[in-house]
């Protein structure tokens with residue numbers, strides 16, 4: 285849609301700028317769309333390095349793609365300056381909505397200056413995340429991009445819904461037009477059930493939960509940034525690594541202690557990263573149990589690291605060869621003990 289927009293204005297722009305803190309899906313989808321990916325540096329606080337952004341913006345830049353709040357769990361306070369800077373050089377601004385959980389009912393991507401935003405329903409609107417799906421990512425655009433939306437568009441005339449295919453400037457039909465339809469119904473039901481006030485409370489509780497975890501773990505783990513954070517806190521296991529215990533070891537030991545492990549090794553700009561995103565739904569009791577488990581592991585790293593290295597011992601399978609598991613998946617059900 286961004287390409288169609290530039291084309292319609294007689295412009296050929298070939299590059300998309302992406303901060304070095306971005307999720308790998310951002311450069312991947314940009315490259316699949318045929319754009320050259322140009323990395324923008326982060327500053328010491330993990331925000332966008334404005335000088336680097338200004339240097340890289342130019343007549344050949346189609347868009348900036350950025351996550352708000354950023355992948356370190358921080359809200360970029362200069363976000364409006366950033367989007368204005370991009371617009372001043374003719375670039376569009378795309379928001380990766382993976383972290384919408386933090387700002388629901390508080391601010392809107394459009395108000396921050398974004399032209400396009402996708403919504404990862406499986407990160408904010410209750411769709412389960414993990415195990416490869418079922419995700420869904422509807423895309424919202426500002427009015428100037430509306431002519432380029434994929435066909436068909438759902439229209440409503442009085443009480444009748446219809447599919448409108450007659451849109452001359454559309455980028456055409458996407459293969460997965462219906463997406464994971466059930467997930468859209470699920471998200472819609474959640475939104476209607478919560479209402480506007482409820483959705484704001486979602487963000488407030490998600491942010492409170494993440495800050496609670498951050499505070500409780502701040503003594504035993506290094507923090508990626510000082511905080512307060514938004515809906516996720518990023519820790520670094522660099523202290524534990526000096527004792528021979530990596531972020532991956534901690535994730536495996538958490539399984540023994542009854543917790544599905546958080547994201548590890550992301551964002552890439554944080555050494556031995558552990559990204560904890562509790563969401564709005566966890567109770568204080570669960571958060572405390574999780575924090576207790578994390579603190580136990582930090583103490584074990586100093587006293588009995590072999591326990592961590594052996595983990596997991598309570599799961600049906602122990603540590604898998606991850607590369608082999610991805611390359612030669614064995615999906616047969618086996619009754620073997």
Ligand SMILES: Cc1ncc(COP(=O)(O)O)c(C=O)c1O
Pocket residue numbers: 306307309310351355380382383404419421
């Ligand atoms: C900032 C960000 N963007 C995009 C993604 C990709 O998410 P998915 O492909 O599951 O929608 C993630 C996943 O964690 C993320 O953190």
